[in-house]
Amino acid sequence: MGGHWVxxxxxxxxxxxHAIIDAPLYHLVVEGLLLIWVFWLIFRKSYNPKDKAPxxxxxxxxxxxxxxxxxxxxxxSPSFDPDHPALNPRIIQSKIGKYMVVKxxxxxxxxxxxxxxxxxxxxxxxxSVKSLEQFGVGSCGPRAFYxxxxxVHVFFEERLAKFLSCQEACLYSYGFSTIASAIPSYSKxxxxxxxxxxxxxxxxxxxxxxxxxxxxxxxxxxxxxxELLLEQQRLDEKNPKEAKVTRRFLVVEGIYxxxxxxxxxxxxVELRRQFKVRLLVDESIxxxxxxxxxxxxxxxxxxxxxxxxxxxxxxxxxxSSVGGFCVGTSFIVDNQRISGHGKSSSGYCFSAALxxxxxxxxxxxxxxxxxxxxxxxxxxxxxxxxLAQVEWGDVPGMELVGDAVSPVKHLQFKDRSENLKDDSRxxxxxxxxxxxxxxxxTSACYVEDEDVCMPPPSIRLVVSSxxxxxxxxxxxxxxxxxxxxxxx
Amino acid sequence: MLAGGxxxxxxxxxxxxxxxxxxxxxxxxxxxxxxLLAVPFFSVPVAWTLTNVIHNGAMFIxxxxxxxxxxxxxxxxxxxxxxxWEQIDYGKEFTASKxxxxxxxxLLFILASFYTKYDAIHFVLNFLSLVSVLVPKxxxxxxxxxxxxxxxxx
Numbered sequence: 001m002g003g004h005w006v007x008x009x010x011x012x013x014x015x016x017x018h019a020i021i022d023a024p025l026y027h028l029v030v031e032g033l034l035l036i037w038v039f040w041l042i043f044r045k046s047y048n049p050k051d052k053a054p055x056x057x058x059x060x061x062x063x064x065x066x067x068x069x070x071x072x073x074x075x076x077s078p079s080f081d082p083d084h085p086a087l088n089p090r091i092i093q094s095k096i097g098k099y100m101v102v103k104x105x106x107x108x109x110x111x112x113x114x115x116x117x118x119x120x121x122x123x124x125x126x127x128s129v130k131s132l133e134q135f136g137v138g139s140c141g142p143r144a145f146y147x148x149x150x151x152v153h154v155f156f157e158e159r160l161a162k163f164l165s166c167q168e169a170c171l172y173s174y175g176f177s178t179i180a181s182a183i184p185s186y187s188k189x190x191x192x193x194x195x196x197x198x199x200x201x202x203x204x205x206x207x208x209x210x211x212x213x214x215x216x217x218x219x220x221x222x223x224x225x226x227e228l229l230l231e232q233q234r235l236d237e238k239n240p241k242e243a244k245v246t247r248r249f250l251v252v253e254g255i256y257x258x259x260x261x262x263x264x265x266x267x268x269v270e271l272r273r274q275f276k277v278r279l280l281v282d283e284s285i286x287x288x289x290x291x292x293x294x295x296x297x298x299x300x301x302x303x304x305x306x307x308x309x310x311x312x313x314x315x316x317x318x319x320s321s322v323g324g325f326c327v328g329t330s331f332i333v334d335n336q337r338i339s340g341h342g343k344s345s346s347g348y349c350f351s352a353a354l355x356x357x358x359x360x361x362x363x364x365x366x367x368x369x370x371x372x373x374x375x376x377x378x379x380x381x382x383x384x385x386x387l388a389q390v391e392w393g394d395v396p397g398m399e400l401v402g403d404a405v406s407p408v409k410h411l412q413f414k415d416r417s418e419n420l421k422d423d424s425r426x427x428x429x430x431x432x433x434x435x436x437x438x439x440x441x442t443s444a445c446y447v448e449d450e451d452v453c454m455p456p457p458s459i460r461l462v463v464s465s466x467x468x469x470x471x472x473x474x475x476x477x478x479x480x481x482x483x484x485x486x487x488x
Numbered sequence: 489m490l491a492g493g494x495x496x497x498x499x500x501x502x503x504x505x506x507x508x509x510x511x512x513x514x515x516x517x518x519x520x521x522x523x524l525l526a527v528p529f530f531s532v533p534v535a536w537t538l539t540n541v542i543h544n545g546a547m548f549i550x551x552x553x554x555x556x557x558x559x560x561x562x563x564x565x566x567x568x569x570x571x572x573w574e575q576i577d578y579g580k581e582f583t584a585s586k587x588x589x590x591x592x593x594x595l596l597f598i599l600a601s602f603y604t605k606y607d608a609i610h611f612v613l614n615f616l617s618l619v620s621v622l623v624p625k626x627x628x629x630x631x632x633x634x635x636x637x638x639x640x641x642x
Contacts, residue, residue, distance in 0.1 A: 010532035011605055018604035027606045030615065034594045040585045048506070048584070143495040189564045211564060245568060 003023040083211045083425060086119070086445075090435075093121065096468040100440060108474055109438035110461050115289050115407045116369070119464035124364040131360030134244035139353035144337070145169075147353030156363045160325055163366060164295060165305055169334040170326050172347050173354040175314030178324025179282050180206040181347030182312050183251065183314070185336050187212045191243075192292060193249045194228055194277065196220065197453040200257040204452055205280055207251065216452060219259065223269045225250075229275045248277040254286030254297035258455045260402020260409045262286075265297055267306045278309040287405050289320025294369050294378045300405070312485070318369070322361035323354040381465035386470060388463045391476040395483050410444065410458035411479065426484045431459065433482035439475055497563040502576040513592070517543055533604040537613055540600040544593055544617035551589070552624040573625065581627050582639040589613050 001441035011019070055063070073087075074080060083086075094101035097120040100109050120126050131152060140376035148154065153171055161169040171230040172178040179310030187193055191212040195203065215232075217225040222488055236243035251270060252263040263281075272279045282297045291299025294314070298305050305311065306379035310328045317320040324451050326333060326345075336345035368374045385405050395411060425441045436442045444460040461475075494500065503509075520542060524535040551573045561567065567575050577583040597618045604610035 011603075016602060020602070023606035024608075025602065029613060030514060031598055031601065034561050034597065038591050038594050041582075041590060044582060044587075046584050046587065047577075047580050049502070189566055190568055242569070453635055 002221060038178065043126045046405045047385060053376055073368075080419070083428060094130060094172060098464065102435060102440050105435065105438065107435060108467075108471060108475065109440050110439050110463070110467075111442035113285070113317040113408070114320050115318050115381055115460055115462070115464055116320070116365075116374070117464050118318070118365045118368060121320075121368055123368060124320065125363050127364035128357045128361035129136045131357040135356040135359065137355055137356050140174075141352055143353045144349065149356035149359070152363070153361045154360050156366070157325075157368055159363060160326055163312065163370065164327050166311070166327040166329070167243070168328065168330045170333050170336055170348060171354055172324040172326070173267045173285065173351045173358065174206075174322065174347065175316040175324040176202045176331055177347035177351065179203050179280075180209065180312060181283075181345045182310065182326050182336060183207060183249075183280065184210040184347075185345035186210075186280075186310070187247065187249050190245070191249065192232060193251055194225060194232075195251040195252065196256070196257050196263070198259050198261070198298070198455070199251060199253055200282070200284075201280070201447060201451060203251060203253065203451075212249070219256070219453070220261055220264055222264050222271070223467050225268075225271060229271060230275070233275065239395040248275070249280060251280045253280055253407045255304070255408060256285040256288065257285060257408065258404045258410075258453075262300070262403045262406060263289075263297065263415060265301045266302060272307070280305065280310045280312070281308045281311040283311055284324075285317060285406070288369055289381060290405065292378070293375055295317070314367075315362045319362045319365040320356045323362065323367060324359060373420040381449075381463065384463045384465060384467050388461070388472050388475075391472050392461060392479060394476065395479050398483055400461075405468070407463040409461045409463070410455070411461055412456050414457035416456055420454075420457055427459055429459050430482050430484055432479050437478045439478040466469070498557060498561045498567055498568065498575060498578075499559070500557045500561075500572055500579050504520050504576060504589070509585075510588055514590075517592070517596070533607065533610060535582040536600040537610050540593075540596045541617045543596060547589075547593065547621045548617075548624075552557075552604045552621065571624075586625075590622070590625055593618055 022269070030448055038285070050279070090102055092100050092102055093104065094106075096109065096112050096114065098109060098117055099106055100112075111389045135149045135152070138447070139149055143153065157169040160171075161167060172181075177280070180202045187210040189211045193207055193210065193212045193214050195207055195214060195216055196219055196266040197216040199207075215228050217228055232248065236246070250268065252265075252268060254265075255262055265281075266280065271277070282303070283295065283459055286300070288294045288296075290297050293299065295305075296311070298307070298311075305327075307441045310326060310332055313324060315323040315325065326336060337345055337350050369378070382405060385407050388409065389400065389404040391404075392409065394413065398411050398412055399414050400411055413423055413426075424443065431441045431443055441459050441461070444458050446454055448454060463472075468473075516634055517539065521535065521539040521620070524530055524542075524618075525532070526534075530538065552571050555570045557572075557573055570579075573586075576589075589605050597614050598613045601611065604614070
């Protein structure tokens, strides 16, 4: 045995066949089993990946027969609510400015997100009309596909990037889709996103679309965030190979739409550096309202913009136009513009560009904010916010939630009833009473089945720079008078 | 490198189904064997055992240990944690390619056994290398990484 380990001693064919007869039993058993496996594999039915297995005619008929169309609004379902605001629209019959005409009544507006009241600014209107005359209404295509009108879009992007002292900006055609498609253009399957549980619906949709692993930390609870980050660090140490390709993101809002709170940016920036996460900040509300010159949450805390990897915002609030924007380094922003291979931002690449007249309007609004009048308006807004926090907080049975400097505040019940529906109905009644007294309020609406962290029913109050002290006191008075009696 | 397109998420799933793939594979193994036979001091049994062990070693590394794919696919990183075997035909079992890749090491083992005259030492070497490529192919092991001792749930 072992003789053939000696070089050049190869067995002849005859020797080989003789060897079969002398083969040990275990060997024959192993080979026998293997051969059975081979035959089983060969005679087993193959699965053909190209086979699509078309349905037979009968199967098709059965499927069609089975299908029962459902009504869009199932009237018999328990979730059907005839008082739902969507079924009872309040129609506005005028331009939305400081005042607006709701159902024929002139009301003071504390419900729309026009913090600097630029809807009534003549320079914005003139710029839009001029652009309309030059370019028409639509942009006729996505940005990379004939949609870039003249220099309007490019010029606005340059101005915005300069205003926020970032390398580059890109323009989206709809505020909601900005963050909702910016997040999935970076974060992918196998990446991890840490997000505040109080983020708005657009961000939640972006998180879902990214297919990443999402870890929500309790709203503005930095200790919980730290806990989650440490947990992730432990996981990464256990599996360094996977950690190498896993990217970690942190998503917060400058001012939270659902609560009116400011994010704890200084601590967040600290944690970002410590744990090397990529920070995405949505400045939808804080842009144009916070900081001395309206540059947002970063200016408010005196932190350079470069501490965030990506900042998104909307043109629909402070700039009173339509659309959204992303700013960051050229490297970050370019990633959204290139198309293909799941890297690009769907909201940017595959939507028609922002109509030029809206971009021109936003540009004029930005110029206004940069002017001395704009700075004065922002100062006035801040003063109004602080005053409103004091005046509007004094409503019996209700409390005002939100940061003092935030232009968005939520008025909600101190003691909530068990049934959220009762609370929202009471608030709806309050809105109607206030409307009769000449103040347009709105209750905050949410997609109840899908929101990860449903805020309690509330009336969302929006402060604008156009209000004067008398207006704020008048709103406070109307709030007190229209508030539901105890026991509702 | 970017790959894919035309509805193909991950080319790793399908390139083994290409025309002439099986013939190329057999020719490749044959070539390896002829190279080993041409080495003057390797006897026929040694050459066969080496062919088998090298083939199975390569198969083990490329099919059952290396994860992901060498290009940027369209699958949003779905295959990042999957071996090539798991990617073939998008994870479907008992496809023609998978059967072929299972049968080849078995046939090689039988051939090697024959040419080594059922010698015990050769048997141990050949059998161990065979086990290393057959066990990861068992359907039960799908998406369970035996060797990293971690289970990935999708």
